[in-house]
Amino acid sequence: MKNASSITALTAAIFMASLVAFPSCKKKNNDDEYGTLNGRMKYDLPSYVHPGETYTITPHGVSHPEGKNLGYYVYRSWATSSYRDTLRYCNSSDTSPITYTLQIPDKLGTGYDFAFHAYADDYYSTSMTTSLTIVGEKMEEVFSGLDYSDSDPSFTDPRDDMEYRTVTIGSDEWFRQNLSYADCGVPFSNAPAMTRITGNFYSWDEAVSSCPEGWHLSTGEDWLALGKLLTGDEGLSVHDSFPGVSGDLMVDAKFFGTRMWEYWPNDVTITNKYLFNALSFGYANTYDEGAPRFEHPNEYAAFWTADEDENDSSKAWLRYFHYKQSDVMTTVADKGTFLANVRCVRDRE
Numbered sequence: 001m002k003n004a005s006s007i008t009a010l011t012a013a014i015f016m017a018s019l020v021a022f023p024s025c026k027k028k029n030n031d032d033e034y035g036t037l038n039g040r041m042k043y044d045l046p047s048y049v050h051p052g053e054t055y056t057i058t059p060h061g062v063s064h065p066e067g068k069n070l071g072y073y074v075y076r077s078w079a080t081s082s083y084r085d086t087l088r089y090c091n092s093s094d095t096s097p098i099t100y101t102l103q104i105p106d107k108l109g110t111g112y113d114f115a116f117h118a119y120a121d122d123y124y125s126t127s128m129t130t131s132l133t134i135v136g137e138k139m140e141e142v143f144s145g146l147d148y149s150d151s152d153p154s155f156t157d158p159r160d161d162m163e164y165r166t167v168t169i170g171s172d173e174w175f176r177q178n179l180s181y182a183d184c185g186v187p188f189s190n191a192p193a194m195t196r197i198t199g200n201f202y203s204w205d206e207a208v209s210s211c212p213e214g215w216h217l218s219t220g221e222d223w224l225a226l227g228k229l230l231t232g233d234e235g236l237s238v239h240d241s242f243p244g245v246s247g248d249l250m251v252d253a254k255f256f257g258t259r260m261w262e263y264w265p266n267d268v269t270i271t272n273k274y275l276f277n278a279l280s281f282g283y284a285n286t287y288d289e290g291a292p293r294f295e296h297p298n299e300y301a302a303f304w305t306a307d308e309d310e311n312d313s314s315k316a317w318l319r320y321f322h323y324k325q326s327d328v329m330t331t332v333a334d335k336g337t338f339l340a341n342v343r344c345v346r347d348r349e
Helices: 192-198 220-231
Strands: 018-022 038-042 054-057 060-063 071-076 084-088 100-103 109-120 123-134 154-157 162-169 172-175 215-217 283-285 293-295 300-308 315-322 329-334 344-346
Touching: 038 109, 038 123, 071 100, 172 220, 215 300, 220 300
Parallel strands: none
Antiparallel strands: 018 123, 038 060, 054 100, 071 084, 071 109, 109 123, 154 162, 162 172, 172 344, 215 344, 283 293, 300 315, 315 329
16 A cells, blocks of 8 residues: 555445346246346445434336336345335336335344345346445444443534544544544445444545644644654654554454454554554545545555645645554555545644
8 A cells, every 4th residue: 555546446345235136027938038127226225324214215227128117126134024015016007206215223233134126027127235234323332342431531522512532642632533523524335324433534625624623633743753652763754654563553343243453464463552443444535426435444544644745735645554564654645536534633732
């Protein structure tokens, strides 16, 4: 990750909906093949949701090759009865728009599936399936191993009443959580339910003004002071890596039982010694006008600094962690298209 803005884009499978083929409601005979419906099933539903939320879902993108009416049904893996709801049969004359009101279960956790199917006589049906994770408003509801206690110092952001745990390291007071101010930036996996869990992901232009009053986006000098304390090396410069100390800032937490830092070699020992609580939420890129693409969760943590690149005004410096590297590393990335997390540091008087 020498240059974060040029990393190969790999979207994690956990955040992707899949297309699945199912047989239609009628078959001519064993020798006949089914046809294929036109298009692909599409609908809007985030992968991360809050318990009890209601979503009105409108499928689109599929049509009958002969212009006939389609049938629709939905599947909910958590339903104990009527898990498959038929909304319209394939021989219906009804042409009104199809919508479905989805009620999210009240129980937190993973492993919930929802699917919308379109089908017709003598054609393979087409569907879209979303794997849902139901999260709460607090990190402690979904993570174990965060090293939090009721006596932790904290700060409440008056803009949205979000409470952040803080820690003093050396002479600086840091947020122990990623900033989740929602008036700018985007939530993890473009799912608003994740804002207070992972913090938002910000462009540099957003990051430099996102911290609450009395706090600021961590600077290169803030990180340098931290690096000197961790390594004991007073000769470090502001854009040097901090060798061998990443584990002192990383926390071995689990998201609904799944380890966040999925693997580390013998030279990365995660201790969270300074209670910084770095978690591997990856980063995002906005390559075009579409939704941000989230990349490498469980592998990277990336944090903007307030320092612009001295050689290229379109870029700025960030600090990052990698699950196989024992160093806290540094690089530059594009200010407008690269999205990273934010840690705030209290202003000095």
